[in-house]
Amino acid sequence: MEVFAVEGLPEVRPGDDVAELLVRQADLRDDDVVCVASTIVSKANGRGRSLSSYEPSGRAERIAATIEDIANEEKDPRMAQAILDECEEVLVEAPFILGVTEFGHITVNAGIDRSNVPGADLLLLPEDPTAEAEAICDGIRERTGVEPSVIVTDTSGRPFRLGQRGVALGWDGLPASRDWRGEHDRDGRELEATVQAVVDELAAAANLVTGEGDGGTPAAVVRDFDFGDHAGSEQLFRDPEKDVVRQALREWSHVRD
Amino acid sequence: MEVFAVEGLPEVRPGDDVAELLVRQADLRDDDVVCVASTIVSKANGRGRSLSSYEPSGRAERIAATIEDIANEEKDPRMAQAILDECEEVLVEAPFILGVTEFGHITVNAGIDRSNVPGADLLLLPEDPTAEAEAICDGIRERTGVEPSVIVTDTSGRPFRLGQRGVALGWDGLPASRDWRGEHDRDGRELEATVQAVVDELAAAANLVTGEGDGGTPAAVVRDFDFGDHAGSEQLFRDPEKDVVRQALREWSHVRD
Ligand SMILES: Nc1nc2c(ncn2[C@@H]2O[C@H](COP(=O)(O)OP(=O)(O)O)[C@@H](O)[C@H]2O)c(=O)[nH]1
Ligand SMILES: Nc1nc2c(ncn2[C@@H]2O[C@H](COP(=O)(O)OP(=O)(O)O)[C@@H](O)[C@H]2O)c(=O)[nH]1
Ligand SMILES: [Mn+2]
Ligand SMILES: [Mn+2]
Ligand SMILES: [Mn+2]
Ligand SMILES: [Mn+2]
Structure with missing residues (x-):
């Protein structure tokens, strides 16, 4: 092989x-x-997004604040919102967001990437x-x-x-x-x-x-x-x-x- | 490659x-x-074992009975004892035993195999x-x-x-x-x-x-x-x-x- x-x-x-x-x-x-x-x-499907297109809900604000608190790591509430939008279910909210995608995959941040995405802030699966x-x-x-x-x-x-x-x-x-x-x-x-x-x-x-x-x-x-x-x-x-x-x-x- | x-x-x-x-x-x-x-x-290390060499403790008996009960699957208490002996910590007792081995690996049945072991009932990692x-x-x-x-x-x-x-x-x-x-x-x-x-x-x-x-x-x-x-x-x-x-x-x- x-x-x-x-x-x-x-x-x-x-x-x-x-x-x-x-x-x-x-x-x-x-x-x-x-x-x-x-x-x-x-990328081919146009799944790049800018952070400014997300309006964080109360839940996203709360999750981001909790993560900042306990993981001592900056978390943009708009990123939290992007992740929530991609999740069918959230299994863990902190110290990191572990979510289930619509198609059944369980992964941190719902698999949203912030690396290798020229021209956008983030890339959805x-x-x-x-x-x-x-x-x-x-x-x-x-x-x-x-x-x-x-x-x-x-x-x-x-x-x-x-x-x-x-x-x-x-x-x-x-x-x-x-x-x-x-x-x-x-x-x-x-x-x-x-x-x-x-x-x-x-x-x-x-x-x-x-x-x-x-x-x-x-x-x-x-x-x-x-x-x-x-x-x-x-x-x-x-x-x-x-x-x-x-x-x-x-x-x-x-x-x- | x-x-x-x-x-x-x-x-x-x-x-x-x-x-x-x-x-x-x-x-x-x-x-x-x-x-x-x-x-x-x-096998080279002589890690094959026979079930009859295990004397189940009360805990092993209880775990085997619980698994039989809820998983509807026959579980030999001696096998449960073999697994407990290999675990540094047991994370889940039922519906299956999930254990941490001494060297840090987490897996069902502490990785004990019952297949591909001619001449022994089971094979420890x-x-x-x-x-x-x-x-x-x-x-x-x-x-x-x-x-x-x-x-x-x-x-x-x-x-x-x-x-x-x-x-x-x-x-x-x-x-x-x-x-x-x-x-x-x-x-x-x-x-x-x-x-x-x-x-x-x-x-x-x-x-x-x-x-x-x-x-x-x-x-x-x-x-x-x-x-x-x-x-x-x-x-x-x-x-x-x-x-x-x-x-x-x-x-x-x-x-x-
Ligand atoms: N040629 C090319 N390589 C890319 C592109 N996007 C990512 N890569 C490379 O593909 C590899 C996998 O990218 P990665 O972001 O890890 O993808 P993922 O594992 O699906 O999240 C990396 O080595 C990147 O440098 C692209 O648009 N074109
Ligand atoms: N030649 C040879 N093959 C073996 C022996 N033991 C197991 N195998 C083969 O090696 C492969 C891996 O065995 P397996 O029991 O899955 O090993 P594990 O993944 O380490 O638990 C299987 O295809 C077995 O048929 C052995 O003693 N000699
Ligand atoms: Mn990725
Ligand atoms: Mn990759
Ligand atoms: Mn094995
Ligand atoms: Mn194998």
Whole structure:
């Protein structure tokens, strides 16, 4: 399996066609997995925003003040408002805002980026990353006849472990997971619940070659990945009612009486 | 960057030398990252156990009964005891046991495996995976003069997202993370806190080619990964007192009065 960055992509602007940009820079194959940073999908979709377009609600003001208080970190109430606007549910208000996006991803600041966004104060995540992955996949097929899989990725933090890693937000052309249930181990014993989130592992692999800073690139190709002869599963985000960590966070508050 | 499985490894037994097994099967290079499944490190270290060697405490009996009750899933109290023995702290007792291992990893069942363990009922994680990674690295160097990086990996679940993915438990020869703080984005703006957990991303990439079932292999090589000219950071596990999710779980209980 090979992982390489797509070099030479331009600064992406609202209205740009990401599929067109990709096929100009890379000779893609049917069994490639093209991992595209959500940043450029958002830029193409015009998801850049200026802070001055946000009018903070009382809640946003209160959250920003609490964060300033306990995290000792400047928090613009308009940024808090932008985050609230992107959240279907807020799980943690302080010391940082942890939110659930409309499409089910749970991440700090609802994934709003303030880096790598020339010409805007902030960049929202794509509204429907799986629809975007499908559109990029379709666009590549229409232009080249080749139909690779596409994953729209982000770099995101996680509980328990420091640092961030690449994750999948949306995908097309492959299942989210390899489902090993019912298959057997080396001892002939049936494997216990084992669902392998391959789209996240592919996104993580891609993130190793794309990077975060000004020297990076916003797309990578995984070539010769073999999904293998396994069942697939489409769901990547936990059912809210069965997610213990989500339940616990709903009940928790950093601010004590 | 290339990722390939190390083929032809035997069934690993207590006392085996993992470095020796690896160098027999792969021509390694100095800048390779060798990802080794914790399963074979544990087998070589004699970490297989039989259930009958565990005498469940009252707490283990109670936890097993509660899980049977609410998760409707058979739970052997001796297995609960094995898990408790491996935990420095138990964060969740039911509907599953989520524990913190001595070396700081948080995972269900303290990472004890019941698959791929011929000749034993269960397999404990290595006691000190970073020491094991160092030993494998040293063993490879002594035998070949070549000194690749080594990551001891596991396949593990996570909050919010379904399924499991490869993670690093221990590592040697490279930092845990690329630390991008102080570097600049495409707009010349200083990057916000951005620490990229590359050892986890490498473990995830490796897991794509190793697999879970009887047809897989327990080691993979990542070749031509470029860490780049970045600061490194050694810590992978969050400081318990700063980990909001850990705090929330400590206070949460599935069993209500
Ligand atoms: N060529 C190009 N690269 C970009 C653009 N936007 C971001 N990047 C690069 O793509 C990589 C990923 O960007 P990042 O902001 O981390 O994306 P995210 O992980 O989706 O939030 C970084 O190395 C950026 O320098 C763009 O419009 N054009
Ligand atoms: N050759 C060989 N393969 C093994 C051995 N133990 C496990 N495997 C394979 O290595 C892969 C990883 O095993 P797994 O139990 O998922 O390891 P873990 O992710 O560290 O828990 C699977 O494909 C297993 O079939 C062994 O002793 N020898
Ligand atoms: Mn982002
Ligand atoms: Mn990124
Ligand atoms: Mn395991
Ligand atoms: Mn595994």
